[in-house]
Amino acid sequence: MNDKDIYKLILAEHNRQSHNLQMIPSENHASADVFKALGSILTDKYSEGYPGQRYYGGCEVVDKVENLARDRAKALFGVSHANVQPYSGSPANSEVYMALLDPGDTIMGLALSFGGHLTHGHKVSASGIFYRSVQYETGSDGYLDYDVIAKMAQKEKPKILVVGATAYPRIFDWQRLRVIVDSVGAWMLADVSHIAGLIVAGEHPSPVGIADVVMTTTHKTLRGPRGAMILCSGKPSTPLKKVERIKENLPTLIDRAVFPGMQGGPHNHQTAAIAVALREAAQPDFKIYARQIVSNAKKLALELKARGFELVTGGTDNHLLLVDLTNIGVSGKEAEDALNKVGITVNKNTVPFDPRGPFDPSGIRLGTPAVTSRGLKEDDMTTVAEWILQAIKGRADNKKLDLLSNEVKKFALRFPLPSDQKV
Numbered sequence: 368m369n370d371k372d373i374y375k376l377i378l379a380e381h382n383r384q385s386h387n388l389q390m391i392p393s394e395n396h397a398s399a400d401v402f403k404a405l406g407s408i409l410t411d412k413y414s415e416g417y418p419g420q421r422y423y424g425g426c427e428v429v430d431k432v433e434n435l436a437r438d439r440a441k442a443l444f445g446v447s448h449a450n451v452q453p454y455s456g457s458p459a460n461s462e463v464y465m466a467l468l469d470p471g472d473t474i475m476g477l478a479l480s481f482g483g484h485l486t487h488g489h490k491v492s493a494s495g496i497f498y499r500s501v502q503y504e505t506g507s508d509g510y511l512d513y514d515v516i517a518k519m520a521q522k523e524k525p526k527i528l529v530v531g532a533t534a535y536p537r538i539f540d541w542q543r544l545r546v547i548v549d550s551v552g553a554w555m556l557a558d559v560s561h562i563a564g565l566i567v568a569g570e571h572p573s574p575v576g577i578a579d580v581v582m583t584t585t586h587k588t589l590r591g592p593r594g595a596m597i598l599c600s601g602k603p604s605t606p607l608k609k610v611e612r613i614k615e616n617l618p619t620l621i622d623r624a625v626f627p628g629m630q631g632g633p634h635n636h637q638t639a640a641i642a643v644a645l646r647e648a649a650q651p652d653f654k655i656y657a658r659q660i661v662s663n664a665k666k667l668a669l670e671l672k673a674r675g676f677e678l679v680t681g682g683t684d685n686h687l688l689l690v691d692l693t694n695i696g697v698s699g700k701e702a703e704d705a706l707n708k709v710g711i712t713v714n715k716n717t718v719p720f721d722p723r724g725p726f727d728p729s730g731i732r733l734g735t736p737a738v739t740s741r742g743l744k745e746d747d748m749t750t751v752a753e754w755i756l757q758a759i760k761g762r763a764d765n766k767k768l769d770l771l772s773n774e775v776k777k778f779a780l781r782f783p784l785p786s787d788q789k790v
């Protein structure tokens with residue numbers, strides 16, 4: 368690479384990732400094939416529009432790429448329509464709102480400080496600025512309280528109920544949520560970005576066939592490139608005729624909101640890399656991988672609890688753990704910093720009813736997708752839990768943190784990143 372400045376930084380990031388354990392639950396390690404597609408010549412091509420209906424010439428190859436990605440998405444998730452063009456999750460959610468709502472309509476989503484997402488109606492995001500937003504919370508036990516959600520829906524009459532989270536360690540009862548949505552005649556959007564890989568592997572119930580629209584990013588448990596997809600069922604797109612906002616028109620409404628509503632040219636290198644990841648996720652060993660993510664998370668939960676850590680909801684059903692550090696007497700930021708020093712990368716996070724602010728909240732969020740991609744198993748979670756305890760306890764002792772950091776590095780290097788593994 369001629370640009371030595373960027374080359375050095377890429378190497379530095381490669382070293383950081385391979386010397387450390389990445390335990391931010393929304394991160395993962397994509398395969399060498401995904402990287403190859405991302406770094407390909409497809410990045411040079413403009414192709415506004417959809418396969419067979421483009422505003423540019425020379426799209427015969429990228430049409431095939433996009434069709435392959437769409438077909439693989441449809442087969443993997445069991446839907447009849449997939450839009451694979453969203454640049455990432457936040458634009459994808461905005462596109463769903465644009466498809467189904469008018470400005471000022473009511474969005475009801477899980478509050479960010481209770482594990483939701485900015486784009487589920489948080490007041491400083493477009494979803495909270497251009498729409499009327501009402502936010503539900505979890506109960507004091509950290510679980511969603513479906514009765515409370517039902518009552519709020521009756522009172523607020525949302526036009527769309529958004530279900531999904533970035534820090535919720537339990538499964539979603541999609542059927543129960545559908546009953547709530549139907550009782551007020553709203554749309555239901557399932558944002559499964561965090562759990563998509565678990566869903567396709569059968570490790571978490573699927574909202575397909577229950578929610579009206581399913582949105583997922585492609586780089587979390589699904590282990591692809593950064594990107595997103597919007598999935599639904601209904602009749603295929605029709606040419607420029609105006610269409611009503613009814614279920615059977617969902618594909619047309621979504622496609623028009625993505626392009627030309629929100630986006631211009633699709634990122635064809637990203638689309639190709641999504642197709643690669645979807646093929647990988649359809650292989651039998653992906654099921655084993657997803658089962659191991661959950662198994663590792665459950666083991667880590669047990670080991671942390673045995674060391675005195677309190678977990679929101681007491682444990683996990685999925686890939687992530689939310690640790691409330693109040694009883695340990697350390698803040699989320701202090702814990703994140705201490706763990707960063709020893710090479711365990713996590714992120715500070717609010718816990719339900721957090722008395723502290725988001726810049727220095729009471730908790731940390733931990734996840735197992737990335738370390739499972741490197742091959743860590745249940746027994747390794749015991750080692751990791753002990754390091755977490757030692758790093759937090761010894762946070763003021765730089766000598767101790769250095770020793771721990773060497774141990775973590777030695778251990779981490781035994782598990783090469785998937786993109787470095789010989790296949």
Ligand code: DSN
Nearest residue numbers: 392393456484533534
């Ligand atoms: N920022 C992502 C996460 O960390 O969960 C969600 O977009």
